[in-house]
Amino acid sequence: MLILSRKTNEKIMIGDDISVSIIEIRGDQVRIGIDAPKTVKVFRQEVFDAIKAENKAAALSAPVLPVFPADAKRESV
Numbered sequence: 909m910l911i912l913s914r915k916t917n918e919k920i921m922i923g924d925d926i927s928v929s930i931i932e933i934r935g936d937q938v939r940i941g942i943d944a945p946k947t948v949k950v951f952r953q954e955v956f957d958a959i960k961a962e963n964k965a966a967a968l969s970a971p972v973l974p975v976f977p978a979d980a981k982r983e984s985v
Contacts (some may be wrong), residue, residue, distance in 0.1 A: 916931070917929070917930065917931075925945055926945075926948065927942070927944075928941070929942075929943070
């Protein structure tokens, strides 16, 4: 992990097209701004973890498929 020190209004560049700006420092909270292309997804860690958990639960759940009687005829379109 790279650890950097920044002051208010200073930036960190990630690659050529992502910048992280320090907007405000108040007590133990730091407000940051992230400028990235729309194709780059940016989430807070707790939101990212919730998305991953929901995706995992959905992948593990059995799909509900309709049950058709064995002697039912299929309609032709």
